[in-house]
Amino acid sequence: MAGGGVEDVYGEDRATEEQLITPWSFSVASGHQLLRDPRHNKGLAFSEAERDAHYLRGLLPPAIVSQEHQEKKIMHNLRSYTVPLHRYIAMMDLQERNERLFYKLLIDNVEELLPVVYTPVVGEACQKYGSIYRRPQGLYISLKDKGKVLEVLKNWPERSIQVIVVTDGERILGLGDLGCQGMGIPVGKLSLYTALGGVRPSACLPITIDVGTNNETLLNDEYYIGLRQRRATGEEYHELLQEFMNAVKQNYGEKVLVQFEDFANHNAFDLLAKYSKSHLVFNDDIQGTASVVLAGLLAALRMIGGGLVDQTYLFLGAGEAGTGIAELIALEMSKHTELPVDDCRKKIWLVDSKGLLVESRKESLQHFKKPFAHEHEELKTLLEAVQSIKPTVLIGTSGVGKTFTQEVIEAMASFNEWPEGGGGWGSASPFDPVEYEGKTFVPGQSNNAYVFPGFGLGVVISGAIRVHDDMLLAASEALAEEATQENFDKGLIFPPFTNIRKISASIAAKVAAKAYDLGLASRLPRPDDLVKYAESCMYTPLYRSYRVALLLPTLDKCAQELGWVCGRGVSKIDLKLARSKLGRYREGERRVELMRARRWCEIVRGPKKLREEFVATSCQIGRPIQPPSAHDPNSRPLLRALCFARIVIDEQDMRMQDFSHFIVLFESQFPSSYVEDSQSMTEDQISLDYISLRGLRGLHQGNHQG
Known part of the structure; x- marks a missing residue:
């Protein structure tokens, strides 16, 4: 069945279902596209100057609001939903249209929105x-x-x-x-x-x-x-x-x-x-869960006294989470007592769907359960295991609900002191507050989200090449140190999630420090203050101010000073000169990206050490769009980047910088309004996100011929 419409200048809009068409597109950060770019869209928060510079005039209502006002409005809308899934869908929609606002919302309202996302x-x-x-x-x-x-x-x-x-x-x-x-x-x-x-x-x-x-x-x-x-x-x-x-x-x-x-x-x-x-691999279900539970145990023991080795552990569940937690407890115990890990494992018992893990079942067990199969008579139920093992720590990692029955709790209380409302609570998911003897307790969480974000940040900022068990132990110890008596008195093992960014920075610092100590870190030199360094590397969702940069009047001078043969031949650039001419940067690895439409520049001068710090990479800026059936050559966007140089922060450096240096040569024709999108540059690498070429028709004559 045929469909389509009138023929356009490209001869494609009359297409039937059988006719192939070309999805022509070009990377232009025009106002319309900017509003649909979630990474750079700010909605009504675009200023008057930005609306003019980036062709947004008329595409937005005249009101200008702050990011805080936008946040307030969206939270009001989210709270009006009665179905949790609708809130999830609304948050995902926000992430797809305004990335920074999404993260600001999540950071500022983490306890309310964490269960949603x-x-x-x-x-x-x-x-x-x-x-x-x-x-x-x-x-x-x-x-x-x-x-x-x-x-x-x-x-x-x-x-x-x-x-x-x-x-x-x-x-x-x-x-x-x-x-x-x-x-x-x-x-x-x-x-x-x-x-x-x-x-x-x-x-x-x-x-x-x-x-x-x-x-x-x-x-x-x-x-x-x-x-x-x-x-x-x-x-x-x-x-x-x-x-x-x-x-x-x-x-x-x-x-x-x-x-x-x-x-x-x-x-x-x-x-x-x-x-x-x-x-460089990590399993959150095995290692992340283990790390946060170990941190909870360390924090609780700090409050009530005693050590890991003084406890007897019983797990309900012997899957990824259960065996992962058990193994990390054994490693931490061994680290502080110098006992062999095998001896430490003997203080840990696990119950799976068939009963207590014991030596007589060893041949039929999966390999990850076998280290925890000890000499003991076979027991079929959790209650029997509690009565026989007499654990001081009971941990549930099973997906089967309603297994910590009244009988199990009473059995635990028969040989352990009953807390009478004085204990701490940590669960994987949030629960509603509870009343006990006239006092309200807000159940805390023992969620992996306490550990894995900070752990990942620590791996990134150190440039670690492998994950070591000691890095997981470092994360647990760092989280345990964040626990306070004040929070414990409220029934919380860990601090509330409102402090999570600070907690993550502390965890990242400890993980990075351990990576450096183990020789696994590749990002050198090691920062003096890893906590401050971690905080400086953290992404912030605040809106950035977009500006227009026109460096063409100084193009010839820059090209001459940098020894750049523009437009032909192999380009040469003196790295020392490039560093001084293009800006001052903090110590650390940097790379220079030198781009051409047809051939790439080669870095050929500079001391060996300096040459090793830079990597020439190939990244095409784009080409002119010339649809084959276009009738009017003046309508073709002939603007093309012939030459482009920039200093870019290394891929592991997430610090936000406020600099932008472009050397750009363009062909002789410019559209009346055009914004070239530097998509290859991330928002945290450079403060200039868009290069506006408005008003450049005429500037290209004389001064900027390649």
């Missing part, structure tokens, strides 16, 4: 992801992409990636196999990496690896967005994961943190063991 609401969002899907978030890699994973990674627009959160969707929270719809988890986790840990959003990459699903409900759901096939296993599965891990290192380098998220037990431990020696 992450657990528990994100679980419902993943279950209904196909129905609420609007715009793609993150990167999808499926079995169809086998052999082409590197190409898929290169399709992602950002090149400087520091943190990847990846899932295969097989064990999403406590909800089971959600397949491709598990993407909500990496997206949510990385939102917290930015809001709570200060990692730049442009440096975060959420990925879902779709190998199918065994969830029959999803396979029969007409709105399911993933592969409609049974989940791949064995060699087929591991070959795709191997290709993915190799492609990540090839595309993003050695220092990108890959966080495995919500993989099933049988894959989670295998992947962590396989890649921990060759890649």
Whole structure:
């Protein structure tokens, strides 16, 4: 059946369904596009000057409001929703249209919005992801992409990636196999990496690896967005994961943190063991959960006295979380007592679905459970285990609810002192306040969000190349130090989330320090004050002021002084001279990006040490758009960057700088209004986001011919 309309000048708008068309587009930060760019859009907060400079006049209502006013309005709207999922959808919509406002909202209202963008609401969002899907978030890699994973990674627009959160969707929270719809988890986790840990959003990459699903409900759901096939296993599965891990290192380098998220037990431990020696990997379900629970134990013991070695531990649940926590407790115990880790493990008991882990069951146990199978008679229930082991610490990591029954609690109280309202509380998800003997207690959280954002920031700022167990212990100890008697008296083990950015900076500093001590840090020299350095590296969501830069009048002079052969030949640049002429910068690694339309410049002069600090990279600015059927040559945007140089902060340096230096040569024709978008530059690398070329017609004559 034919469709279409009248023929346009390109001969494409008359297209039928059978006729192929070219999706012509060019990178122009015009007002209309600027308003639809979530990274730079400020909505009604654009100033009068910005509206003129960036062609927004008339595209916005005349009112100008502050970011604080925008925040107040959106919070008012969010609170009017009675369905939590609607709040989640509203927050995701905000993230897609105004990134900075989204993060400011989340940072300033973290206790209220954390349950919305992450657990528990994100679980419902993943279950209904196909129905609420609007715009793609993150990167999808499926079995169809086998052999082409590197190409898929290169399709992602950002090149400087520091943190990847990846899932295969097989064990999403406590909800089971959600397949491709598990993407909500990496997206949510990385939102917290930015809001709570200060990692730049442009440096975060959420990925879902779709190998199918065994969830029959999803396979029969007409709105399911993933592969409609049974989940791949064995060699087929591991070959795709191997290709993915190799492609990540090839595309993003050695220092990108890959966080495995919500993989099933049988894959989670295998992947962590396989890649921990060759890649920078972290499993939040195993290591992150362990770190935050260990921190809770250390904090509680600081308040009540005693040490880890003085306790007897019993876990309900022997999966990723349970065994991960148990192992980290044993490592911390061994570290402070110099006892062998095997001896420390003997103080820790676990109960799985078949009962207590004991020596007689060892042959049938999964490998990650075997270290905790001790000599003891077989016990089938948690209550029997409590009565026999007599633990002083009871930890629940099972997905089965209502297992800490009154009988279990009474059994614990029979050989432990009853707290009578004086204990601390920490749970993975938030709970409503409770009344006890006329006093209101606000249940605290023992959420992984206390640890993984700061841990990730510490890895990034140190340039760590591997994750070591001692770095996890350092994170636990740093979090435990944040606990106070005042909070404990209120029933809180950890401080409220309102202080999370400060807590994350402290954790990042301890993790980075341990990375330096272990020789795993690559970012040298080591900062003197790691806490201040971590704070200075944290992303801030405050709006930036956009300005117009016109450096063309000084182009010839700059080119001459830098020894730059403009327009032809191989360019040469003296690095010492470039550093002095283009600006003063803090110590640390920098790189110079030298770009040409046809050939790339070579850095050929300068001391060896200085040459090693800089890397020449290739990044095309763009080319003129010349649709083949265009009739009017004057309508073609012939503006093209022939030569472009800039100093760029190293990919691991997230400090915001206030400098911009451009050397640009343009061809002879300029449209009357045009804004060239420097998309390759992230907002935290440079304060100039857009180069306005308004009024340059006539400037190009005489002074700026290449």
